[in-house]
Amino acid sequence: MTVSTIILAAGKGTRMRSPTPKILHRIAGKHLIAFSVDLAKAIKSKETIVVVGNENEHATKVALSGEAVNFCTQKSQLGTGDAVKVALEGFKIKSKYTLILYGDTPFIKSNTIKKMISKAEKGFEFIFLGFHARKKNSYGKFKLGPKGTLIDIIEKKEPEYNSPDSLSNSGIVLAQSGIIADLIQKVTNNNAKQEYYLTDIVKLAAKHGHSSTYVQCKEDECIGINSQLELSFAEKKFQDNFREKLMASGVSMQSPETCFFSYDTIIKSGCIIEPNVFFGTGVKIQSSTIIKSYSHIEGTHIGRHCQIGPFARLRPGTNLLEEVKIGNFVEVKNTTLASKAKANHLTYIGDAKVGAHTNIGAGTIFCNYDGKNKHLSVVGDNVFIGSNASLIAPLKVGDASIVAAGSVINRDVPSESLAIARPIQQNKIGLAKKIMLKLQKVADKMRK
Numbered sequence: 001m002t003v004s005t006i007i008l009a010a011g012k013g014t015r016m017r018s019p020t021p022k023i024l025h026r027i028a029g030k031h032l033i034a035f036s037v038d039l040a041k042a043i044k045s046k047e048t049i050v051v052v053g054n055e056n057e058h059a060t061k062v063a064l065s066g067e068a069v070n071f072c073t074q075k076s077q078l079g080t081g082d083a084v085k086v087a088l089e090g091f092k093i094k095s096k097y098t099l100i101l102y103g104d105t106p107f108i109k110s111n112t113i114k115k116m117i118s119k120a121e122k123g124f125e126f127i128f129l130g131f132h133a134r135k136k137n138s139y140g141k142f143k144l145g146p147k148g149t150l151i152d153i154i155e156k157k158e159p160e161y162n163s164p165d166s167l168s169n170s171g172i173v174l175a176q177s178g179i180i181a182d183l184i185q186k187v188t189n190n191n192a193k194q195e196y197y198l199t200d201i202v203k204l205a206a207k208h209g210h211s212s213t214y215v216q217c218k219e220d221e222c223i224g225i226n227s228q229l230e231l232s233f234a235e236k237k238f239q240d241n242f243r244e245k246l247m248a249s250g251v252s253m254q255s256p257e258t259c260f261f262s263y264d265t266i267i268k269s270g271c272i273i274e275p276n277v278f279f280g281t282g283v284k285i286q287s288s289t290i291i292k293s294y295s296h297i298e299g300t301h302i303g304r305h306c307q308i309g310p311f312a313r314l315r316p317g318t319n320l321l322e323e324v325k326i327g328n329f330v331e332v333k334n335t336t337l338a339s340k341a342k343a344n345h346l347t348y349i350g351d352a353k354v355g356a357h358t359n360i361g362a363g364t365i366f367c368n369y370d371g372k373n374k375h376l377s378v379v380g381d382n383v384f385i386g387s388n389a390s391l392i393a394p395l396k397v398g399d400a401s402i403v404a405a406g407s408v409i410n411r412d413v414p415s416e417s418l419a420i421a422r423p424i425q426q427n428k429i430g431l432a433k434k435i436m437l438k439l440q441k442v443a444d445k446m447r448k
């Protein structure tokens, strides 16, 4: 059965109290709205329509620019029923069934939607998703009829709302496209909030001889985000699950709760992650690598048997092959280090290629930026860069060469050469003693 998806995301999200639209807040580095877009993809939705408001339209389009989704704008937020109506008026749905998701409900599982689809295959025209809530809440409540049918959903502000034991409405619905397109026109705002409630569709369906039912899932799946505090709870839940999955796959963590992962972090088995490590988006780490404490890593690939940190900063475009060592206070950006290369202390390596077995001494700076443009440095295999060297790009340092400590290098270094670029040292025999005596005399005079 084919399904099209409408994601409701026009709400203002005022309770977030933030200039950032609610659905563009992130969990594990991923926009809230992207979770719903990915869910639509997971169930092979034929088309996906995102309903945005005037205020979040531009930013949402930018955030989802790589995605195959259509947008429509709900000019005033008159309720969930109105949002669906705007989408159905703007697009002729191509599938027999339409799935309605929210942009602020990131944990719904594709298996749950598949259960809803199988109810549709049995002939139900509307399938709502409900759950048993542990605590008192203000969700819409299901009113059930015989044989698992749904006869109404009562919203919090409405007079009949008094059944704390009923299933709560997650808001997610699967509906037969033709029927919802027709019935949505009949929804009114004659209620306590003067809103167009999507949930009124249940009563309307019954009135017009259509069947509604429900699927039940766990409360955890239906977590919606309305405030910064709820966002932090959702983040915690995501992180806890993610860490559990990593450890189950053979990654060791001494203090998992202190490490932060992004939704797309990949770490292979045999890796050890010490306490307090941050993984931004786009990180992949091959097996048996150790990441020491207080490292900050994003947009980076790390090969097998590497040692990173403590206090390493790996920025986007970093590619470390096997057995590379990056030590404390080393920053690497847009750089490949080949196997067994080392930069163990206090170094910046930007826009470079560093060969195998090359050693970058403490305090070395790759000077990649001239104030207007970034330039590339290429350092060969088996090179020794002495401490506190400045390598001014664009630059090539040939294989098996040596750069003397303290050098400022701005010309290419041929292979197997020593490059030394620092003032020549002079030793003035006995002069230190003479200077000290002179200074002592001055000090004695001043004290008198």
Ligand code: UD1
Pocket (backbone or CB within 6 Å): 008, 009, 010, 011, 012, 051, 074, 076, 077, 078, 079, 080, 081, 082, 083, 102, 103, 104, 138, 139, 140, 141, 153, 155, 168, 169, 170, 171, 196, 197, 198, 199, 224
């Ligand atoms: C809705 C349901 C309620 C359910 C709850 C679950 C209705 C009438 N009520 O209530 O039964 O228990 O969700 O969380 O549907 N939106 C728009 N345009 C609008 C209004 C909302 O796009 O005009 C979007 C919001 O951005 C959000 C979603 O619809 O993604 C839900 O809106 P919200 O106002 O949070 O609905 P609730 O009052 O929570």
Ligand code: MG
Pocket (backbone or CB within 6 Å): 224, 226
């Ligand atoms: Mg809500």
